Amino acid sequence: MRDLLIMVVVLTVLSAFSGGLLSGLRNATAARIEVQQLKFVKGPAIKKILQGVSNDPIADRFSLKDGDMVRKFFVGKFDGKANTVVLESSGKGYGGDVGLMVAVNMDDDTIVGAGVTTHSETPGLGAMAKDNPAFVSQFKGLPIAEMFKVTNDGGKVNAMSGATITSRAVCAAATQTGSIYQKLKPQLSEKLKEFNK
Amino acid sequence: MLSLSAVLFMLALGATCGAVLSAASKIFYVYEDPRVGIVEGYTAGANCGGCGYAGCAAAAVAVVAGEAPPSVCIVAGPEATANIAGVMGLDPGTAESLLSYNTCTGGDRAAEKYVYMGIKSCQALATLHGGQRFCPVGCLGFGDCVKACAFDAIKIGAHGYPVVNEMKCVGCGACEKVCPKDIMEIKTMSQRLLHLNQYDDRIAPCQQTCPAEIDIPKYVYQTKIGDYEGAVNTIRERNPLMLACGRVCPHPCEDKCRRGIEDEPVSINQLKRFVADYEMNSGKRLPISVAPSTGKKIAVVGGGPAGLSCAYFLRRLGHDVTIFDAMPKLGGMIRYGIPEYRLPKDVLAWEIDGILNLGVEHKPNVALGRDFDIGALIASGYDAVFLGIGAWKDYTLGVEGENLQGCYTGINFLTNFAVWQQERPHEQRPFIGKKCVVIGGGNTAIDCVRTLVRLGADEVTIVYRRTRKEMPANEVEIVAAEHEGINFTFLAAPTQVIGDEAGNVTQLEYLKMELGEPDASGRRRPVPIEGSETVIDTDMLITAIGQGPDVFFKDESKRLDEDLKLTRWNTIDSEDEIALQSSIPYIFSGGDAATGADLVVSAIGAGRRAARSIHFYLANEDITPPSKTLFRNNIPVSIFESVSGITQLPRTKMPELPVDERIKSFVEADLVITEDEALYESSRCLECCLICYNKDVA
Amino acid sequence: MAKTLTQEFTKGLWEEIAPFRLVLGLCPVLGVTTTIENGIGMGLATTFVLVFSNILIASLRNIIPSKVRIACFIIIIATFVVVTELLMQAFAYTLFLKLGVFIPLIVVNCIVLGRAEAFASKNDLLPSIADGLGIGIGFTLSLAALGAVRELFGANNLTIWTTPNSVIGIQEVFGTNFEPFTFMVQAPGAFVCLGLMLCLMNLMGSK
């Protein structure tokens, strides 16, 4: 019985110790990991849609509450002035959610650029959304308030051939981005002002 | 800052897992061999499966079961191997070094009958054709074992059979696994000592016939290549009394010698005697290995060939053995029954010393039933008893006048004389008549007459109720007796012993016989001729018509009397004549005590079989011999009608002392052959196994 | 006969080089070696876990009850695996993404547990470090070698390290006209390639 007790105690103490160690390390590295994740997951897309930006949008980021969710926003400065905000949303695609990053110029509410972040579409077809700049560049310059639809559904966006579902998902994501933007616009401009200080 | 939830979570998880497992190990406790756990502890615990077993526990089970070598774990180092071997060392047998042996010595080899898509592999042939050669068990000779050996220890020898280099062999068992015919054997010494001939063994007719199951072709081959020590070791795996056997064995093996079909058989026994004498005369004893001690004690009652053999094998298997013997010195019938001129007693003593040197204890001058009983043995801590009490009680004629002065029985006479000769030669010599008559045709009768001749009897006659052809005595003995001037009266059945007033024997009356129809034993039954009564003058009459065990000890103990079953010949009964376990489980028997008077070599074989049974009995294992055990039989396919291609080569004659010289003394009459003769004789051996391929069978 | 620290270290580099000699720890060997970079990264991660778990086990070996030692070793190893995971995410995120599920799988790599049990639990601190380092580097070298062969023929590249802005290594080794033998970077190629390298090792070893 004593043996068993020692066994249990050793196991327990060891796992508790390990739990402590790990949570400590986790706390210490959490901030850096977040930056890394943003940099490598969102970074490339943001860089692409915010061409000519003068700051580091990953570093200049803020969070806002949208109902229950916390959303992340990235700030783009052009010519030293923070006038562009990047936000993300998603639409339902063929093999899961398609994430879309949209940069909006707050001065005139038009889309500066858009980029697909995550997707699990069939390689070669839907995946073109990420690799094919021609498709997403259609969004450039369009007003954010618009309902985005592919031409088949009576919209303006030309669907990628053979990947209608993915194209629709991207459009849906863009439309959703618009609604989030509209909803949070006051807070967003508040935040942007802070970056201009 | 530490996150409390993480610590608490891991704490709870660790505690739960620990507690559940602890509880489970109590609740679901199942007994297993404790060595499994220990062995598993020494393995790396990585459960990598690299050893081919499903995890460390499975490997440990395999090690304990003896299926895997201690070196099974490929992750843990040699230290672990040593530790595992240490754990397993508790078990006699498995800690002994394992060596590979090629058990197929082949015979007439043939070219492959089929070649299947160029595959030259034993495994392939065995799989595809079930073995394309005629021999159902023999070596296919494509050397899968050679390929399997990672230690470069196996080569295909000049005869096309694998030859194992014992220096390189580590006993890994790779060859054994790969051989489709079970020819490569990885066995410990104990396993080899315990092996009984099997129907599917690859053994030559001589080895099948030898009651002691000696690997005759192997030692003959070893003799041929000059490896006399190897030959001695080979014989010693089956026969601890090779000096004695080399002199007195009637060599039934030679009757089955395949060379004997077309030529004279190989003189196997002379070769045995040659190598046995070689060792004795070399001035040193070859070391005999003994398994680690098991702590079991066995009492061997009777120090004759059966008892000595049983004690020898039990000792080598790691048990403690004590021999209780009624006579002053060990040897039993071969000391007190076989005369000096056939087996010099200093030779016997040298041989018996070798057995005692292994650590066998000897208690002389104590007789079962007179000085101790079996209950006392068990009470003093013996775990099993072997009864090798021999057959020392002569049968009597059952005719009138048998107890007159001057009448003796064979064993009685020989023993009395031997005791006088060996123990108290300064005392008066036992009485010897002038005109001696010995009744009987067996070896005892011949021993009596040849002894009498040497003691100076004027006229010695053998009276036997059948003809010379039916005499059970060894042919060489009969021939020697004839040379030594013994009279033979055949077809004579004693009817009456006639004495004078003083009660001394004067005449033997017998009835002449003629041969009638053959009886159950195949010998023609002698039928008395009416009115043919004849008398022969004698002053000393010895009856040597057979003997049986003296079981007087049985009356001394109620338990024995009730429970120890005897046969109607007063021999100790055992349900299985190979297992030799008596009706009392811890009592085993063998030799003449179990079979009635028989050959020395049979007693030696029985001693080993009993030792095997005792070994398994003490280990709580099944003592029943394997179902394919070969006993007093031959493998049918191995017995040939004819053998082709034999050039006649004369058999080596046994050197003997000249007759006029030898009848004057008890100096050994039969001599050993020379080294050149031994080399010549061993090269006459056909080295037969089972034949590999019968050219006549398509 | 006790080995010197150097011997403990060097034995892992050739004599007992784990994936080839013992054929252990094959999952990461096969799974991640599409490039040299992945191989080195995985190898270093494993080395890290090996060395630190060896350190901890060697220092705690007298406290751990033998009956639960395997469980304790697993906890210790798992802890360091999570540490590796966190550190990699923080400092080498791209590599972390590429190695994916194989990082947590270090926990069940038999080499790590095997060394813990066969060496660290029986030896002092310093030899255990040397052993962990040696085996780990041997493992890394094996992975890098396999990665090199597969990447060279499968992708026509030799990538040693990728930074966000540049790639250290040689691209287009055989020139742009070479059609990469993509079989090599895919699953079947991993098996075949390792099998052939093992054969090569046997050839060299038998001399």
Place this chain on the structure above:
Amino acid sequence: MGYMEIIIGGIFVNNILLAQFLGNCPFLGTSKKMETAVGMAMAVVFVLVLAGVITWVLYAFFLVPYKLVYMRTIAFILVIASLVQFVEMFLKKSIPALYAGLGIFLPLITTNCAVFGACILNVDKELNFMKTLVQSFAYAVGFGLALILFAGVRERIILARVPKPLQDTSIGLVTAGILSLTFYAFKGMI
């Protein structure tokens, strides 16, 4: 993703042994004999399904709510190891017949990356409970299928004349490569 997709994907397309490289040590170790391979395959099916379910529960009800997802490696291995040991003890006592068949393979599974890896993959994909169950089963069956096929091939390799340096593991790996290539043909199924 439908269940059919999960099953076909798990068994053929993403075969855990031949496409995901998980569980290779026992794959090479226990495939020398058909008997062992079958035993191992059964044991993996048994344990993988059990482990998949338990780790899912652990993940969904403890790790996610308490924000301890980063500890999943250590938590999973602890739970799987304990589970396997528990099952082993339970079988030994309660169902000796089953233990005789599977028992000796169980400890091997503790450190089988196939089991652990499959659990990690399951939670990575954020499958729901039923899908986890099906996916685990499919992975396990895929493992068993590959192992048994491979054992069958390996038993036959004995008959082949393999050059000495290629013998044993080396030819085993090349064979596994060819087997993996055949599984590649399933790629188009999904």
